Amino acid sequence: MRFSQTLIPTLRENPVEAQVVSHRLMLRAGLIRQLNAGIYTWLPLGLRVLRRVETIVRQEMDRAGAQEVLMRAVQPAELWEESGRWAHYGKELLRMKDRHDRDFCFGPTHEEVITDLVRREVRSYKQLPLNFYQIQTKFRDEIRPRFGIMRGREFLMKDAYSFDKDVEALDVSYKAMFAAYQGIFQRCGLEFRAVEADTGSIGGASSHEFHVLAESGEDTIASCTNCGYAANLEKAVSGDTEVASDGTPEPMARIETPNKRTIEEVSSFLKVPVEQTVKSLIVETEEGLIMLVLRGDHVLNEVKAMNALGVTQLTLPEPERVRELTGVPVGSIGPVGTEITIVADPGTQMAGGFVCGANEAGWHLTNVVWERDLPAPRFVDLRNVTAGEPCPRCDSGTLVLHRGIEVGHVFKLGEKYSQAMNAVVLDENGREKTLVMGCYGIGVSRIVAAAIEQNHDDNGIIWPMALAPFQVMLLVINPKDKALMEAASALEKGLSAKGVDVLTDDRDERLGVKFKDADLTGIPLRVVIGGRSLKEGKLEIQSRRGGDPTTLSPDDAVEGLYQMVQQELALNASS
C-alpha cells in the first residue's frame, strides 16, 4: 500500500486527553480516532492490526476444535430475565426499547444467547463436547471510559462457551482452551502470564486470567520465582503462615498514646515494630458493618474481603462517618470489646500479641492475643501479598510482583446458566442432565493496546512481527525520482507475491518527517530506497527494534526480507 493513498493521520504532539502510552501512540500513529467517549473508529492502519489479532485468535480457536458462530449485538430482555441478569447487571448494560416498546440490550456478553441456542438444538450427550466461539462487537457502558480502547465502551471480543456433560469433561474443555490461549498470546509475540484469578460473585469453580506484562498494567500479578504458581493479586496468597505459638506473651496492657493516630505514629511512639501492630478497618456492606483486622503493614484487598464476607458491596467510609457509626475516632478503633462483627487476616495471629486501638481516643492496647484477650474471630485471607514473601505452592520460591493488562479470561461456569435456563441433554440412561459450561473471553481490541504498552520506545510503537499492520516499510527518499519509485514497486511486487505486506512511504515530505513517522507507526523492517547505498547497489534494512542494519543487494532483498519476517514469526509459532 502507498502511504500517500492511505489515511494515516500521524500527529507530532501528544494529545492531551491520552493518559497512557498506548492511547497516545494509537492516536499519534493514526490507528484510531475517537467518535465519542469510549467509542473509537479504527482507521486503516489500526484495523490491519486488529485483523491480525483476529486471524490468530480464529486459527487457534479452530485448531482447538471450537466452532465459530455469529450471535447478534441486540439481545431480547426475556433471556436476561431468565438468567436473572436483567435485574442485576446494572448500568454497564446498555438497554433500549424497539419500536414496539419491547426491551432489548446491546450485549456485553452472550451466555444467555448461546445457552438458549444449545438448549433448543442439542438433545443428547452424544453431541458433546461442544464449544462455540465468535469474534464480535460488544458494548459495556463504562462509567468512566478511559485509556483509549483499553477501557472503551464498544470493543471487539472473542467469546467462547463450552458445553459438557459433567465437570470432568469440562476440565478437558477448559484445559484445551487454556492451551489455545497460550498459543494465541505466544503467536502474537507478547510476553504474558496465565494467573489464577478470582471467580468473584459467580463463585464456585476455577478461573484463570491471561495478562500481558507491562509496567502500565492496571492489575498486579504475583508469580513464584521457582514453581509455576502465578495469581492475580485478588487471588494470590502468601506462603507465610506464622501463627501465635511459642512462649507466653506479656499480659495485655492499656497505654496512653496522645495524638498518635496512624500505625506509623503509634509504632514509633511505642517502639514496637509495625509488624506487631494491627489495623482495624470498619467497612459498610449490604450485610451491615464489619470490622476487618489486618497486620499494620498489610494492605487490604477489597475483592478478597468481599469474597470472604459474601457481599457484593463494600465501602470504606470516611473518618467522620466511622466516628459517627462507632463513636470512636478512626485511629483508636480496635477489636477488643467491640460489638461489631470481626473478620481477621491470619497474619494478625502473631507470636507475642499485637498492638491495637483501645476504642477510646488517645489510648491503645498492647500484647493483645486472640482467644486470651478477646474471642477468636473468623480468620480469612484479606490482604495483598508483597514481593519477597514465600510461595504458597513450593518450598523454595518467593513471590515477585508484575503489572499486567488482562487480555483473556477462562472460566469454569458450571451450571449457573444452564440450570437457570434449563439447558439439558439426555444422558446414557435417557435421563435429563444439566449441561456444565465454561466461558472463555479474549479482548481482541484490547490486545492491540496491550501490545503497544509492552512494545514501544520514546519514538513510537515497536510492533511484534505477527501484529504489525505491514511487515516492511519502504521509505522512498525522493518519490519524484522515477528510478527510485520503480525500485520500490519491484520490491513491493516481489514481497507481496510472497505474502509480505509492504507500506511504501511515497509522500512528498521532508525526509525527517518520514523517518519520524516510520518510527511512530512501528513497522518492524524499514528499507530506505535512495541515497548513496542504492547507488552502490545495496539496500539497508533497519529493524525497528534497533541493532545494526543488514545490507542486501536489490536482487537478494525480496528473499532476505521474507526470511527476516519468517524468522521472527517462527520464534513465536504455537506448538
Place this chain on the structure above:
Amino acid sequence: MRFSQTLIPTLRENPVEAQVVSHRLMLRAGLIRQLNAGIYTWLPLGLRVLRRVETIVRQEMDRAGAQEVLMRAVQPAELWEESGRWAHYGKELLRMKDRHDRDFCFGPTHEEVITDLVRREVRSYKQLPLNFYQIQTKFRDEIRPRFGIMRGREFLMKDAYSFDKDVEALDVSYKAMFAAYQGIFQRCGLEFRAVEADTGSIGGASSHEFHVLAESGEDTIASCTNCGYAANLEKAVSGDTEVASDGTPEPMARIETPNKRTIEEVSSFLKVPVEQTVKSLIVETEEGLIMLVLRGDHVLNEVKAMNALGVTQLTLPEPERVRELTGVPVGSIGPVGTEITIVADPGTQMAGGFVCGANEAGWHLTNVVWERDLPAPRFVDLRNVTAGEPCPRCDSGTLVLHRGIEVGHVFKLGEKYSQAMNAVVLDENGREKTLVMGCYGIGVSRIVAAAIEQNHDDNGIIWPMALAPFQVMLLVINPKDKALMEAASALEKGLSAKGVDVLTDDRDERLGVKFKDADLTGIPLRVVIGGRSLKEGKLEIQSRRGGDPTTLSPDDAVEGLYQMVQQELALNASS
C-alpha cells in the same frame, strides 16, 4: 471438518414461519436460527458462507483502491442532529440513552460518522480522492421483519463512502465502485443486473441498484433485449411516446353509462379499447389532493408519482373517502371540469382522444382531447412499464421484466452531508471547497439469502462454488469401517493442503439421511466413500447441480476435485 463434530441442525420439515425459499432452506440446512423477530444467530455452516461473501467483497473493494476502516455501531445523536436525520429518520432508527442519559442510536448507516472523520482529518484537495469502506453490523428496526435474513433487523453490510473535490471526480469514483460491484457479484457466481434506480427523496444525482435475479424477488426490474438499458420499475421508462397528432378526433361527447364503474365495464359497454380510456386517481399528499390521470390499462407507480409531485407521503384513499372528498363516485371521476390539480402520464395523450368519467354518477365523456376540451396538465411519467414495450434508449430493443432482489446500491450523494456538516478541503487556490460524496452499499448477509433464492431445487440449496461453505462433501457410507474413514482422512488432508474445504459426513446415520442432508446443505461436489465402486478402485464424484457423475481413481481424486473446484471458480473470476 467433520459433520459429527459440527452443529448443523438440519430439519426434515418446512418451518411454518418461513414464507420464502431462502428462509426455509437457511433454517432447514442449519445455517441460521432465529433469536428474536428479525434477529438471527449464524451457525457454523451459515457463517462460512457469510465469510465467503465478506472475503470477496473485501478483496474487490481493496482492488478498487478503497480503504477499509471500522466504525462503531453506537453513534451519538449530535452527529445525526447536524445532518438533520435525527428528527427525520423515523422509527427504523433504534435509539437509546447511555447511563449519563445522552442520546445514541444503533447505526443503520454511517454517513454522519465518516463525514465527521473526514472533516477532521482531511485538509487538502491533494489528499483526494478518498474512499472508505467497512464491513460492519447494522440495525434497522423494520416494522415487519420478514423473509429471514432477507429483511432482518440486525444484518451485515458493506458500506463505502467516497470523497471528491468535484462532480467530475465523483463520476470517476462512482464508476470505479460500479465496476467493483460487477466484479463482486460476478465472483459470487450470481446472475445479476445493474439497474438505474430511483434516487428518491435524496434527489439530484444518479444511482444504480444491483439485483440478483430470482423469481421470488421483491423488486421488478426492466431491461432491454438489445442494448444495456436496465432500470428498477420505479425508474424504468417506456420508449412508447405516442402523442395526439394526426387527424382531428371527433368532438367530445357525454354518454350515459349506467352502473358501469370499472375501466373494463366502461370499455366493453362503449366498445372502445381499454387503451383509449383513462383512469383518474385521487391521491392524498402532504400538499393536498391531486388527480393522477393514466391510460386505462396502465398501472400507477407510486414512487414515480411521489418524485413527480415532490411529496414524501402519498396515499390512495378508500372509495368512500374519495366520494366524500369529491362528491363523485370513484368510477365516474374525470379530469374535465374538476378543480383538483391534475398531473397526467404522457400515455394519456393518445390520438383520437380518450374516454373518462364525467364527474357524475352514470356518465362518461368520450373523445376528450387535452388542450381542446380541458387545459393541458403537467405531463410526467407516472406508470409501470410493461413487458414488450420499446426500449427508451435504443431503436430495436424491447423491454423484458425480471424479478430481482436488491443486494447493492451505489449512489451519488453530492453535497447533502458534506454541506450540512461543513466537510471542506482547501482547493488549488487555498479556498474552501465542500466535498462531493458518493455512497455504496452491499447487503452482505442478504447476498447469502439471494444466492439461495436463485440457486436451489426441491431438495435444497445448490451453492455457487465461490459461496459454498465447503466445496467438497465426503459421504462415508459406514463410518465404523476403519478403512473407509482412513480413505476419507487421506482425501481431506490432500484437499485441505490445496486449499479446498471439505465436510466429511461421518455420522452414524442411515444412508438416506446423509444423502438428504447432502442435498439440503448444497455442497457443490459430493464424493461417496464406500460401496462397490471403492472396492473397484473408483470414486464417484457427483455435482450438486446434477449431470452424470465423474469417476476418478483414489490417487487422482485430490487433483481431480481441485481442478473441478478451480474450473467453476475461474468461470466467474472478475476481470
